[in-house]
Amino acid sequence: MAGNGKKQGLARYWPRFLLVIPFLLVTWVPFYNRIEPELGGIPFFYWYQLGAIIIGAAVSLTVYWLEVWVTRTTGRGEADLDSSGTPGDIL
Amino acid sequence: MSLNLPATGVFVALFLFVTWVGFTAARWRKADLNVLNEWGLGGRRFGTVVTWFLLGGDLYTAYTFIAVPALVYGAGAMGFFAVPYTILIYPILYLIFPRLWVIAHKRGHVTAADFVRERFDSRLLALAVALTGIVATMPYIALQLVGMEVVIGALGFPAGGFIGHLPLIIAFVILAAFTYTSGLRAPALIAVVKDTLIFVTIFAAIVIIPAKLGGYGAIFASIPHEKLLLESPSGGNLGSYSAYATLALGSALALFLYPHSMTGILSASSGKVIRRNAAALSAYSFVLGLIALLGYMAIAAGVGKNPAHAAGFAQYGANFAVPALLLDMFPAWFVGVAFAAIAIGALVPAAIMSIACANLFTRNLYKEFLRPDCTDAEEARMAKIVSLVVKVGAVVFIVAIPHSYAIHLQLLGGIWIIQLLPPILLGLFTQRFNGRALLVGWAAGTAVGTYMAAARGFVSSIYPLDIFGLTLPGYAALYAVLVNFIVVVALTPVLDRRGTA
Numbered sequence: 176m177a178g179n180g181k182k183q184g185l186a187r188y189w190p191r192f193l194l195v196i197p198f199l200l201v202t203w204v205p206f207y208n209r210i211e212p213e214l215g216g217i218p219f220f221y222w223y224q225l226g227a228i229i230i231g232a233a234v235s236l237t238v239y240w241l242e243v244w245v246t247r248t249t250g251r252g253e254a255d256l257d258s259s260g261t262p263g264d265i266l
Numbered sequence: 267m268s269l270n271l272p273a274t275g276v277f278v279a280l281f282l283f284v285t286w287v288g289f290t291a292a293r294w295r296k297a298d299l300n301v302l303n304e305w306g307l308g309g310r311r312f313g314t315v316v317t318w319f320l321l322g323g324d325l326y327t328a329y330t331f332i333a334v335p336a337l338v339y340g341a342g343a344m345g346f347f348a349v350p351y352t353i354l355i356y357p358i359l360y361l362i363f364p365r366l367w368v369i370a371h372k373r374g375h376v377t378a379a380d381f382v383r384e385r386f387d388s389r390l391l392a393l394a395v396a397l398t399g400i401v402a403t404m405p406y407i408a409l410q411l412v413g414m415e416v417v418i419g420a421l422g423f424p425a426g427g428f429i430g431h432l433p434l435i436i437a438f439v440i441l442a443a444f445t446y447t448s449g450l451r452a453p454a455l456i457a458v459v460k461d462t463l464i465f466v467t468i469f470a471a472i473v474i475i476p477a478k479l480g481g482y483g484a485i486f487a488s489i490p491h492e493k494l495l496l497e498s499p500s501g502g503n504l505g506s507y508s509a510y511a512t513l514a515l516g517s518a519l520a521l522f523l524y525p526h527s528m529t530g531i532l533s534a535s536s537g538k539v540i541r542r543n544a545a546a547l548s549a550y551s552f553v554l555g556l557i558a559l560l561g562y563m564a565i566a567a568g569v570g571k572n573p574a575h576a577a578g579f580a581q582y583g584a585n586f587a588v589p590a591l592l593l594d595m596f597p598a599w600f601v602g603v604a605f606a607a608i609a610i611g612a613l614v615p616a617a618i619m620s621i622a623c624a625n626l627f628t629r630n631l632y633k634e635f636l637r638p639d640c641t642d643a644e645e646a647r648m649a650k651i652v653s654l655v656v657k658v659g660a661v662v663f664i665v666a667i668p669h670s671y672a673i674h675l676q677l678l679g680g681i682w683i684i685q686l687l688p689p690i691l692l693g694l695f696t697q698r699f700n701g702r703a704l705l706v707g708w709a710a711g712t713a714v715g716t717y718m719a720a721a722r723g724f725v726s727s728i729y730p731l732d733i734f735g736l737t738l739p740g741y742a743a744l745y746a747v748l749v750n751f752i753v754v755v756a757l758t759p760v761l762d763r764r765g766t767a
Contacts, residue, residue: 194357201350201514204507208343208496216483218494224349225555231353232548235360239541257364257537 190241197231269422276602288444291451305449323457328413328612336584338561342493352551354518360544364537379630386701396630399525402679407660408672410612417605420589453617463607485566503737516744520684525622564591624652674724681715703757711750718742
């Protein structure tokens with residue numbers, strides 16, 4: 176039963192793996208700690224991180240839409256996205 | 267400095283308007299405010315848009331608007347850590363907190379400690395969670411006053427003495443009064459005004475100021491080169507790199523554990539509202555990134571060399587950089603708008619923080635240990651009174667004690683609040699961990715984190731960790747919560763066995 180629950184979890188929650196993208200964008204500091212290439216006189220360090228905010232927002236939005244779509248196609252209510260569906264799950 | 271009359275006029279007018287909004291809020295979505303769920307959580311009925319304003323107003327505080335550019339002004343690139351920090355909070359919000367909302371809604375939890383109490387059936391663990399929340403939030407409220415004080419000083423009010431503190435005291439009396447009568451509805455409505463003013467101010471700033479200074483290229487060209495980038499690692503020391511990344515990650519993990527964030531989240535009307543906001547709230551992050559750049563604009567504009575601002579810098583230090591920049595760049599009436607945005611930006615989080623502390627005290631100390639059979643009305647009345655006491659405490663703190671103490675305590679608060687991550691995160695997603703192990707882990711993490719901050723004389727939260735001959739300077743909160751997790755994982759099997767034997 177537990178294995179079955181996990182498979183269902185993967186089928187429903189796979190979009191959430193995309194949420195690792197913002198972490199990859201900003202935790203490796205040497206990647207963006209540089210001046211070049213500049214954008215309109217703004218060093219890379221600054222415009223890259225400002226851009227990462229927009230990408231982060233786009234990722235959250237994409238995950239949200241994908242989850243709405245997944246719940247519709249699997250015929251589940253959106254409301255129980257936040258519980259794992261096993262009895263006794265919510266305390 | 268003499269009083270800037272046009273700016274003060276606009277400032278006072280906006281402040282009066284917000285006062286009216288605060289009291290009117292009691293009649294908005296009318297309900298019985300003598301129930302804690304209504305007074306302290308707005309009845310959990312805020313939709314996507316209201317939640318967006320409320321959380322935006324709650325998380326991006328006046329102190330942030332003053333302190334982040336001040337850090338960039340003084341320390342350069344390091345101050346920009348606020349940007350990756352606010353990027354990382356949203357995946358965390360998306361993954362963890364809608365689930366907490368669902369459980370809290372079903373079980374009628376008002377605070378995180380309510381949840382921990384029921385999940386682990388442990389009064390002591392809940393007490394630890396509640397006390398940590400209150401102690402970490404108090405200095406944070408005091409710091410909102412610092413943000414407000416800087417702009418009031420920049421308007422030209424005399425600094426120091428009782429007269430100097432009077433505008434601040436009046437502002438907080440007004441704040442206390444409308445929070446008492448309207449509860450969470452007041453900051454929710456005022457946040458709409460605050461966020462609008464902030465957006466207007468910052469968009470004016472990023473267009474007008476660079477135009478006056480010769481464009482972004484000229485601004486960055488005038489910044490000393492060593493400030494523009496983080497210092498590269500040298501020898502066996504990762505230096506600024508590990509400090510920058512751990513500060514961003516640790517601060518992001520800590521943010522939503524603060525009681526005021528929790529209150530904002532639990533007042534939403536569904537988990538869906540929270541997930542939508544995990545994308546939409548990024549708009550404020552972008553604004554914060556632009557506000558951080560105001561620190562560089564202040565350097566490029568040479569505000570530090572302007573004799574008119576010498577008194578301000580002497581009084582408030584680098585925190586005066588942004589007010590000085592706005593004074594130099596904008597017409598007086600618009601300075602009033604911008605300063606009002608910052609001052610009102612202090613009211614919203616201060617109101618929510620005091621409500622959150624009041625909820626914790628009433629639910630998890632008063633009702634749990636002193637009056638288990640108190641009525642709903644008594645519970646709500648107690649919370650209202652505590653919200654007043656909390657604000658009086660914050661004002662006394664700022665008026666009577668040097669600001670550096672509030673800043674040190676807030677730094678410690680971040681280290682303490684992150685210790686709530688194991689009970690809340692593990693409690694939400696598994697049944698596997700032992701309540702007593704979590705309590706020991708909390709104590710260990712708190713002790714280690716406090717030791718690390720003490721080792722740095724409480725002036726920095728960056729602790730140089732030595733492992734295998736490598737020095738990793740990093741955010742003490744993150745190191746301490748790792749200790750916490752390790753203790754929990756190690757002790758759970760031991761304590762489980764003893765429990766069943």
